[in-house]
Amino acid sequence: MRLWRTTGLLVVMLLGVLFVAGCDRRSETNSGDVQVDVEVSPQPLEVGPAQVTVMLRDANDKPIENAAVEVEGNMSHAGMVPVIAEATGGDDGRYVTQDFEFTMAGEWFIIVRATLPDGRTMEQTFDLQSVAGAGGGN
Numbered sequence: 033m034r035l036w037r038t039t040g041l042l043v044v045m046l047l048g049v050l051f052v053a054g055c056d057r058r059s060e061t062n063s064g065d066v067q068v069d070v071e072v073s074p075q076p077l078e079v080g081p082a083q084v085t086v087m088l089r090d091a092n093d094k095p096i097e098n099a100a101v102e103v104e105g106n107m108s109h110a111g112m113v114p115v116i117a118e119a120t121g122g123d124d125g126r127y128v129t130q131d132f133e134f135t136m137a138g139e140w141f142i143i144v145r146a147t148l149p150d151g152r153t154m155e156q157t158f159d160l161q162s163v164a165g166a167g168g169g170n
């Protein structure tokens with residue numbers, strides 16, 4: 033796990049540079065032939081426990097199983113502590129977090145990091161809609 037992380041981070045940093053240069057957080061893929069989609073529930077988003085589902089598909093639209101997937105929830109303000117959760121499963125290319133949580137209200141984004149069965153690592157960032165305060169109102 034530790035080894036994977038180290039390797040992943042190096043690649044991730046390289047991809048990150050390209051990504052920022054591309055200036056498009058929502059782009060559908062940054063790995064050429066891998067399609068990444070993310071679903072967050074429950075909706076609308078609210079402070080508290082949530083479930084992030086990551087869907088991975090290859091260039092032929094075939095589900096990618098047996099990947100190692102990590103989800104990071106973060107915000108861009110100073111002092112924010114990121115929320116990191118493993119996403120497990122992989123049947124039909126679907127990976128689900130077990131203990132992800134929105135720890136505060138506001139603008140969140142999600143970074144999906146995956147190590148594919150063929151050893152390639154990839155990362156993709158998704159902007160989320162605003163997360164409301166607990167209790168459904170402000």
Ligand SMILES: [Cu+2]
Nearest residue numbers: 107109112136
């Ligand atoms: Cu925050």
